[in-house]
Amino acid sequence: MDMKIVVLGAGAVGLTIAAKLSRVADVHAVARKRHADAVRERGLLMTGIWGEGAYRFSCSEDLPDAWLDADYYIITAKSTDTEAVCRQFAGAIRGREVVSLQNGIGNEEIIGRFTDRVIGGMIITGFEWRGDASVHVSVEAAPMKLGRFPSGMDDAVGRLADLIGEAGIRVEATGGIRSDLWSKTLYNCALNPLGAVTNVPYGALTDPHAWAIVTAIVREAYQVVEAEGVTLPWETAEAYLEYLRTTQLPATATHHSSMLQDLTLGRRTEIDFLNGAVADLGRRHGIDVPYNTCITELIHFREQL
Numbered sequence: 569m570d571m572k573i574v575v576l577g578a579g580a581v582g583l584t585i586a587a588k589l590s591r592v593a594d595v596h597a598v599a600r601k602r603h604a605d606a607v608r609e610r611g612l613l614m615t616g617i618w619g620e621g622a623y624r625f626s627c628s629e630d631l632p633d634a635w636l637d638a639d640y641y642i643i644t645a646k647s648t649d650t651e652a653v654c655r656q657f658a659g660a661i662r663g664r665e666v667v668s669l670q671n672g673i674g675n676e677e678i679i680g681r682f683t684d685r686v687i688g689g690m691i692i693t694g695f696e697w698r699g700d701a702s703v704h705v706s707v708e709a710a711p712m713k714l715g716r717f718p719s720g721m722d723d724a725v726g727r728l729a730d731l732i733g734e735a736g737i738r739v740e741a742t743g744g745i746r747s748d749l750w751s752k753t754l755y756n757c758a759l760n761p762l763g764a765v766t767n768v769p770y771g772a773l774t775d776p777h778a779w780a781i782v783t784a785i786v787r788e789a790y791q792v793v794e795a796e797g798v799t800l801p802w803e804t805a806e807a808y809l810e811y812l813r814t815t816q817l818p819a820t821a822t823h824h825s826s827m828l829q830d831l832t833l834g835r836r837t838e839i840d841f842l843n844g845a846v847a848d849l850g851r852r853h854g855i856d857v858p859y860n861t862c863i864t865e866l867i868h869f870r871e872q873l
């Protein structure tokens with residue numbers, strides 16, 4: 569019997585993941601009406617590095633009863649909507665395997681208030697809207713990571729990773745997902761708000777003036793990660809900055825951060841789950857976090873303009 573997967577809050581990331589998974593599993597995506605209508609009429613249109621095509625799968629604004637026994641519920645709404653999505657589908661996700669495939673720090677903790685089976689996910693691939701239910705997959709810096717939150721490995725994580733791999737997506741299961749979530753958060757904290765306030769793609773941030781700010785943001789965040797007891801693959805902030813500049817940045821140099829896209833569309837950003845979370849935790853640990861505090865305030869100011 570095929571595995572049953574439900575994607576909740578399916579937008580650029582969620583509809584594309586649903587499309588790929590629909591080739592190897594039974595999939596239902598909960599999306600906004602205009603996307604759901606388009607998926608039903610002509611399928612999700614995908615272009616870019618994950619291949620081209622029209623993918624048909626079950627998609628609606630609600631969660632039909634037939635999907636209340638899904639094996640996995642994957643949340644791909646913006647972090648700002650995690651709480652609302654969990655509340656809306658609380659009856660369905662209680663006691664179920666729920667995966668967060670979102671950016672930032674705090675989503676898994678929110679989901680953990682609604683189910684005791686939380687899987688953390690980290691994805692470092694670019695998904696851009698090209699129209700209703702039409703997504704371009706632009707860049708990819710590393711395989712997706714999946715792991716039991718806050719730590720550990722088990723069969724449920726392994727089975728999901730195998731399925732996602734079968735669907736043709738690069739993925740690795742890990743026993744230390746918090747490390748991956750923080751690694752991605754460092755990347756987003758370093759690049760997203762600065763790219764958003766200056767209206768440039770990531771690649772432009774290697775300019776020495778911009779890089780000085782990136783460096784300060786990362787150094788503060790590094791102290792916070794250490795205080796949180798999370799071990800990252802790089803021993804020091806400087807080692808991470810070198811990896812960011814020479815490996816991660818070139819792979820995504822042309823990308824305009826999702827935060828810039830949010831500001832352009834007049835939407836709330838995920839800043840409180842990125843630099844805002846770093847600033848909050850820093851204050852709790854007694855660490856000075858002026859750069860993360862400043863860039864968080866700046867983004868909140870821009871959100872209102």
Ligand SMILES: NC(=O)C1=CN([C@@H]2O[C@H](COP(=O)(O)OP(=O)(O)OC[C@H]3O[C@@H](n4cnc5c(N)ncnc54)[C@H](OP(=O)(O)O)[C@@H]3O)[C@@H](O)[C@H]2O)C=CC1
Pocket residue numbers: 576577578579580581582598599600629644645646647649652653656669670671672691692693694695696826838
């Ligand atoms: N885009 C990217 O390249 C990447 C994004 N990410 C992360 O993945 C997450 C998702 O990003 P992305 O896909 O770009 O975001 P999108 O805004 O494209 O997708 C989220 C979708 O969920 C919808 N939604 C929210 N609540 C509900 C609900 N209750 N019922 C139905 N639909 C709902 C939103 O609708 P509405 O807008 O109307 O509220 C939106 O269409 C974020 O955390 C992001 O940071 C991670 C890696 C890459």
Ligand SMILES: CC(C)(CO)C(=O)C(=O)O
Pocket residue numbers: 671691692693694695756760820823824825826827
């Ligand atoms: C660069 C990218 C697309 C990588 O996942 C990202 O995280 C973002 O724009 O916020």
